[in-house]
Amino acid sequence: MPHTSLSDQLTASQRRAVEHRDGPLLILAGPGSGKTRVITQRIAQMVRRGVDPRSILAITFTNKAAGEMADRVEALLPGAKVWVSTFHKFCARLLRQHARGVGLDTNYSIFDTVDQRQLIKLTMRELDIDPVTYQPAKIAAQISSAKNRMQSSEMFVQHYEERIGNHDQAVVARVYPAYQRALLASNAVDFDDLLLHTVALLVENPELRSELDARFRYVLVDEYQDTNLAQYQIVTAISQEHRNLCATGDPDQSIYGWRGARIGNILRFENDFPEAEVVRLEENFRSTQHILASADSLIAHNVERKAKSLITDNPQGAPVELLNFYDERQEADVIASEINRMVAEGDESYNDFAIFYRVNALSRKIERALSEHRVPYQVAAGLAFYERAEIKDLLAYLRLVHNPKDVASFARVVNTPTRGIGKKTQSRLNRWASTEGLSLMVAAAQAERCPQLGARAVKALKAFTAMIEQFSLADAGSISDLLRMIIDQTQLTRGWADSDTEQDQQRLANVNELVTDASQYDTAVGSESSLEGFLETTSLVNEGDSLDGETGRVTLMTLHAAKGLEFPVVYVVGVEENLIPHERSLRSDDWREKEEERRLLFVGMTRAMRRLFLTQTLRRDFRGRSLATIPSEFLMETEFVLNNYADGLGGEWDSTANRPTHDEMDQSVPDHDVPPIAANMQHARSTKQSAKLSLTTAADLLNGTSDQADIPVGFAEGMTVRHPKYGLGTVTTLSGFSKNRAVTVQFHDRDRIETFIAAKCPLQPVGMG
């Protein structure tokens, strides 16, 4: 494609981003603004202007994003050697070359979360810390979060000793250093370490840093709003002399703060690089005007952001609809039958639909309704291929062959399948190996020297090590053959083939798939074939990426998983207080957490191209109990028309099954009344009519257009109130409508924060301030 016509297809700001070559560049790209296209064209443009492709490094977070970008660059510049990689893969490569610099051997293992947990558990046992009282997963999370703050074990311990920490921190202060030592002894790193070791490498070796700075003269980072401290330091470290750092992202789509991502990194880009050019991509090519206006109105309520407008030439489209249901059963049934109706009318096909929810737990009831209504669907969740037990087992054999010090892999397979090396034997071997200073494999090979072990255990251990030692890539010839050899000798799949349980058949199929993967790898890399390379792809690649767009199925996923995708018709279910915003963010004293929740809903809404439905119910099952819900405070910040199904007049919903009669509803839910917001909008009940309706914000409704005579409105933010039990407090938030109007109070005594239903609580207003 000649580049004149190419530029013609770009908007003015897109062109500015594409044409920009030297110096820092910040691309603030709103949802659906053609960001990936801009980045890839920019790379192509740079190369056409004489930049050496090998001096360009493009970094993404996911393999999927990296793959897409690589494909698009390849299409524009066939054969160009631009390095497109994920952060973790980039660091893994760098560390292979400089492993010694951080105390590792080049054949180090990469521990995933499961390995990590296992090693932490092992470490805790050695420290005599009860893994029941202190859950390894939680300890692991705290260690990971410390690492995200770039707090080494030494720093954590020091920090802990300087001020009195709590019980958990005392445990972490003991486990963290021991865990790091165990990792080193295993010649292994966890995901966080890949980044941290790289930072250490760059800090401790100024000459390496400047070598990389010079080698990667042009650095592009996608989704910059999701970078954590370590990633930020890596990127900035290699952009000091050659300050051609191009950061792209959208602060409004930062939804991984809880994993250490720092929205501040993108917000302060212009401080870090004062000479930066800033390009805003504000034109949206995805959604209708109604959808964008509604999403924009929501996100405008965030304080921590860069103001950015969302504009589109797309048609106005249908208004965003808020569907109000009696309960989640009805919610799921109506969604399922509505999808069927729209498909039957020929407007849409199943793969045009997506259903998003805040927590995975919500998917179950939707899935059930979809199958009952014969709606084909796929769930974007479940265990990733490489996380399945049988795959991990097989890979652990491979890892142990490659890195015999790998404790997690040893522990995983030493008795899988069972070969008489039980827990007792293992812990005796552990203890002995650590006093003797031997790795587990070496200790097991000379188990007869261990006085605590019985003859049978010794025999089993020696047989195990002898078996592992005869596995070698050189002898097997290829990785797939090595895998076949392992499967054959270990009898890992014994019994599965004859078993008629679905699970065993699935396991067998998975194992076969791994062998197929391996042979594909073998042929793809030819003589370069190495255990290292194969293991690296399997530990850093997630198969969950391969969610298909053309399956003819409705897609279900969490709001987090939805980022970066688009669907013609989107349902966001459970837009209720405590779900989104999630209760945890409401309990937090950090207001930023609620803003992240708002961004999460924003991300969900902006996935929609033509139709967007938000849903809420009056009651929802929560941990086995059915509770009255409170509408999400975010609803008041969006624009929608209400389509009420909970009043028995409901729209198109005529499913006879399981629908509560009015009598049932009266009995079971004393406060099931249609809120005024709904009553006010009863004419909005048919989906087909909605396009004719005028837009109303929930806030408008709340401000008196509706009949609310019986509602106590006497609360305001900032007001001081008295509670008979909790004493004085200050009203921090008001949310919900009508009878669901809720008041959140921060009590002055201690840290108590409580939310009440305004109509029913014993709160006495005492005055303002």
Add this chain to the structure above:
DNA sequence: CAGGCCGTGCTTTTT
């Protein structure tokens, strides 16, 4: 050493 029973404790999850 497997299979069942009970108690616990619950977001999100790019790598």
Add this chain to the structure above:
DNA sequence: GCACGGCCTG
């Protein structure tokens, strides 16, 4: 409400 992990029994 359900899933996972630990513990106990056959």
